[in-house]
Amino acid sequence: MPNGSAVDRVDALTAAARPGLVDTHCHIDVSEFAADYGQVLQRARAAGVNRFVVPGVDRGGWPRLLALCRKEAGCHPALGLHPLYLPLHRPAHLEELGKMAARPEVVAIGEVGLDFWDNPEALVRQRQEALFEQQVRIAKGLGLPLLLHARKAHDQVQAIVRRLHFPYGGIVHAFSGSRQQALIWLELGFLIGIGGTITYGRANRVRALAAELPLPGLVLETDAPDIPPAAHRQERNSPEYLPEIVHCLAQLRSDSPDRIAVETTRNAVRLLNRRVPGLAH
Numbered sequence: 001m002p003n004g005s006a007v008d009r010v011d012a013l014t015a016a017a018r019p020g021l022v023d024t025h026c027h028i029d030v031s032e033f034a035a036d037y038g039q040v041l042q043r044a045r046a047a048g049v050n051r052f053v054v055p056g057v058d059r060g061g062w063p064r065l066l067a068l069c070r071k072e073a074g075c076h077p078a079l080g081l082h083p084l085y086l087p088l089h090r091p092a093h094l095e096e097l098g099k100m101a102a103r104p105e106v107v108a109i110g111e112v113g114l115d116f117w118d119n120p121e122a123l124v125r126q127r128q129e130a131l132f133e134q135q136v137r138i139a140k141g142l143g144l145p146l147l148l149h150a151r152k153a154h155d156q157v158q159a160i161v162r163r164l165h166f167p168y169g170g171i172v173h174a175f176s177g178s179r180q181q182a183l184i185w186l187e188l189g190f191l192i193g194i195g196g197t198i199t200y201g202r203a204n205r206v207r208a209l210a211a212e213l214p215l216p217g218l219v220l221e222t223d224a225p226d227i228p229p230a231a232h233r234q235e236r237n238s239p240e241y242l243p244e245i246v247h248c249l250a251q252l253r254s255d256s257p258d259r260i261a262v263e264t265t266r267n268a269v270r271l272l273n274r275r276v277p278g279l280a281h
């Protein structure tokens with residue numbers, strides 16, 4: 001379809017007429033969506049979600065991720081080497097990260113961090129820490145924020161961010177730490193990613209934090225295809241369910257879904273628009 005066609009203009013007008021949600025963590029590039037990601041994104045846009053941050057997890061996946069983001073409106077790539085895929089990463093991938101993440105469309109370094117959930121042995125911890133530290137240095141060199149994955153490792157991730165005086169902030173994705181750790185993240189200039197976990201009644205701590213943390217410190221995410229909201233448990237998670245997280249967050253905070261939508265979008269845009277003029281308010 002040629003540029004500037006009627007359909008394009010209608011889409012642009014519709015997007016401008018409402019705030020539009022940002023799914024700040026959405027693995028739409030993975031095999032679970034290979035058959036229908038175009039339709040999934042279309043349904044998400046129809047539901048009011050029009051921007052998607054797509055984080056990379058290993059070098060092998062970056063080209064497909066970048067190609068998808070070039071093709072699909074509103075998809076913004078982040079590149080990174082995920083701690084859980086440690087055996088796939090090579091020193092050369094860090095060098096390539098520095099080069100590929102310098103492209104103007106890349107909005108963040110991620111998904112990066114530490115995962116000590118399974119109590120990995122000391123050598124694995126050290127290798128995760130070295131990998132993370134090098135990626136924080138790359139992000140600092142490029143002036144990009146970080147998309148962080150931290151499980152049972154918030155103190156260690158915070159220590160590295162502090163020691164390197166990392167100034168560009170980022171998003172702590174699928175936050176599962178303590179209140180104290182959340183407050184330190186906010187102090188360090190990071191935002192807390194709120195996703196499907198808050199829709200589960202038993203997730204007391206995360207729900208309490210989502211209710212009480214200051215709204216300027218929160219952004220929304222689905223982590224699709226993982227962590228489906230309670231109404232879709234056992235299903236593949238999808239960015240089209242993001243409005244359900246807005247409604248749940250509004251209920252927990254006794255606030256209006258509209259205000260939650262506008263403010264969290266503003267927070268995400270403020271963080272990510274340093275490198276993407278198209279993301280300006």
Ligand SMILES: [Zn+2]
Nearest residue numbers: 025055111223
């Ligand atoms: Zn992820």
